[in-house]
Amino acid sequence: xxxxxxxxxxxxxxxxxxxxxxxxxxxxxxxxxxxxxxxxxxxxxxxxxxxxxxxxxxxxxxxxxxxxxxxxxxxxxxxxxxxxxxxxxxxxxxxxxxxxxxxxxxxxxxxxxxxxxxxxxxxxxxxxxxxxxxxxxxxxxxxxxxxxxxxxxxxxxxxxxxxxxxxxxxxxxxxxxxxxxxxxxxxxxxxxxxxxxxxxxxxxxxxxxxxxxxxxxxxxxxxxxxxxxxxxxxxxxxxxxxxxxxxxxxxxxxxxxxxxxxxxxxxxxxxxxxxxxxxxxxxxxxxxxxxxxxxxxxxxxxxxxxxxxxxxxxxxxxxxxxxxxxxxxxxxxxxxxxxxxxxxxxxxxxxxxxxxxxxxxxxxxxxxxxxxxxxxxxxxxxxxxxxxxxxxxxxxxxxxxxxxxxxxxxxxxxxxxxxxxxxxxxxxxxxxxxxxxxxxxxxxxxxxxxxxxxxxxxxxxxxxxxxxxxxx
RNA sequence: GGUCCCAUCGUCUAGUGGUUAGGACGCUGGCCUCUCACGCCGGAAACCAGGGUUCAACUCCCUGUGGGACUACCA
Numbered sequence: 343x344x345x346x347x348x349x350x351x352x353x354x355x356x357x358x359x360x361x362x363x364x365x366x367x368x369x370x371x372x373x374x375x376x377x378x379x380x381x382x383x384x385x386x387x388x389x390x391x392x393x394x395x396x397x398x399x400x401x402x403x404x405x406x407x408x409x410x411x412x413x414x415x416x417x418x419x420x421x422x423x424x425x426x427x428x429x430x431x432x433x434x435x436x437x438x439x440x441x442x443x444x445x446x447x448x449x450x451x452x453x454x455x456x457x458x459x460x461x462x463x464x465x466x467x468x469x470x471x472x473x474x475x476x477x478x479x480x481x482x483x484x485x486x487x488x489x490x491x492x493x494x495x496x497x498x499x500x501x502x503x504x505x506x507x508x509x510x511x512x513x514x515x516x517x518x519x520x521x522x523x524x525x526x527x528x529x530x531x532x533x534x535x536x537x538x539x540x541x542x543x544x545x546x547x548x549x550x551x552x553x554x555x556x557x558x559x560x561x562x563x564x565x566x567x568x569x570x571x572x573x574x575x576x577x578x579x580x581x582x583x584x585x586x587x588x589x590x591x592x593x594x595x596x597x598x599x600x601x602x603x604x605x606x607x608x609x610x611x612x613x614x615x616x617x618x619x620x621x622x623x624x625x626x627x628x629x630x631x632x633x634x635x636x637x638x639x640x641x642x643x644x645x646x647x648x649x650x651x652x653x654x655x656x657x658x659x660x661x662x663x664x665x666x667x668x669x670x671x672x673x674x675x676x677x678x679x680x681x682x683x684x685x686x687x688x689x690x691x692x693x694x695x696x697x698x699x700x701x702x703x704x705x706x707x708x709x710x711x712x713x714x715x716x717x718x719x720x721x722x723x724x725x726x727x728x729x730x731x732x733x734x735x736x737x738x739x740x741x742x743x744x745x746x747x748x749x750x751x752x753x754x755x756x757x758x759x760x761x762x763x764x765x766x767x768x769x770x771x772x773x774x775x776x777x778x779x780x781x782x783x784x785x786x787x788x789x790x791x792x793x794x795x796x797x798x799x800x801x802x803x804x805x806x807x808x809x810x811x812x813x814x
Numbered sequence: 815g816g817u818c819c820c821a822u823c824g825u826c827u828a829g830u831g832g833u834u835a836g837g838a839c840g841c842u843g844g845c846c847u848c849u850c851a852c853g854c855c856g857g858a859a860a861c862c863a864g865g866g867u868u869c870a871a872c873u874c875c876c877u878g879u880g881g882g883a884c885u886a887c888c889a
Binding site: 615 | 815817820824825837838847848850852882884887
């Protein structure tokens with residue numbers, strides 16, 4: 343069997359979006375699964391809209407997701423000589439012709455046709471004029487007008503098109519650049535792409551492309567059109583539905599494996615399994631199990647997967663991931679301490695950004711109390727307990743989770759109180775909040791010195807009568 | 815308008831003629847518990863409609879309906 347070659351061919355007119363990312367992922371997985379080659383080609387023949395920043399953004403996003411390519415990136419605009427050569431070949435063989443219809447004329451005809459209920463396709467005005475190249479001329483492909491073209495799609499099955507529905511599309515613009523539908527055929531053919539995996543917004547282009555493969559004498563590749571990703575209102579996913587940029591998810595504190603796992607399950611499945619590592623995907627992925635229907639993007643499920651992968655992640659890894667996310671002004675320089683903070687928080691956050699936002703109290707020199715929390719729990723009744731705890735801590739042998747738990751338990755027994763009595767006051771003293779990781783965890787992470795200081799601060803705060811002032 | 819695609823819980827999906835239609839997210843009741851999460855146990859929630867084919871249709875066929883894509887000198 344010939345070696346499989348797939349490609350991802352984005353146009354650099356913006357960031358890599360969710361839909362493109364999934365297409366890239368499928369294409370990458372297919373190549374990897376079959377031990378084939380994954381090619382990246384930047385389709386930048388639109389001189390107006392293509393930018394280097396976009397190219398970079400796409401490359402960055404693919405790298406972040408772990409979708410490395412074996413060849414490329416190739417740049418389509420650097421291949422125009424080849425495209426023009428092929429255009430000339432077609433002209434020589436009378437399979438393409440020059441056309442001098444102006445965009446205005448065409449637009450008028452289109453409107454006219456639509457208004458009278460006719461097909462808005464090119465009417466073939468210049469088809470047999472045997473024109474030669476002139477200033478604003480374009481080149482059109484001479485399509486077959488009879489018979490049918492069958493797209494054998496690996497996902498959708500056979501799709502049959504009547505050739506009469508297809509019009510003579512422009513393959514070379516007046517600026518001398520090839521159009522997408524032509525360049526994509528030339529490049530896929532010359533790069534020996536065996537499987538064209540792309541969004542199903544391209545199905546209607548496919549029969550014309552097949553005609554061009556045939557006109558050029560190229561072998562037609564296999565096609566696999568993956569269904570679109572829709573927004574919650576079932577229209578094409580766009581910014582209106584929320585973030586659509588892959589890198590925006592990175593910035594919002596998502597792990598790439600969460601995005602990858604989420605994206606692959608949009609359209610593809612493997613029985614009831616939900617969690618897949620990239621390695622597993624490479625092993626299991628198949629086009630046979632890709633569904634035909636479009637999928638609605640569901641941010642909640644992505645969030646759940648992200649929480650799952652954050653829980654699973656090693657704290658060393660998260661330490662690195664968190665580096666750019668900490669808010670300014672807090673000192674996270676002590677890696678050992680920061681890692682403990684991360685470990686406390688990672689089972690209870692859904693994004694890395696949330697982790698950064700909830701970690702503030704660990705790093706604060708002085709805890710700032712939430713008003714309600716302080717009013718309710720930092721009250722005179724608990725002063726004696728807090729003092730006693732602070733006083734006992736220096737003598738503790740094992741300041742571990744178990745050790746602290748044991749100590750607190752013994753303390754409550756000794757004082758003949760329920761743990762509840764001191765739990766929330768202690769939590770507020772230590773964190774300023776009523777919600778936090780377990781008290782034992784917080785104490786261990788903070789370490790004896792910080793714990794003692796914070797308890798003493800709380801005692802002082804209560805003594806100052808600050809709460810009474812607030813209440814008035 | 816034309817062409818093409820699609821149709822199982824709100825969402826992602828399993829299902830390939832005979833199932834109490836399964837799982838996951840979300841929602842929800844409970845357990846666990848120092849708070850919050852996590853985790854565990856339970857619940858509500860779906861085969862678009864109508865015709866066929868068949869002993870038997872979610873599953874096959876047709877029509878309708880609904881949704882989507884394309885219809886550029888964009889990709």
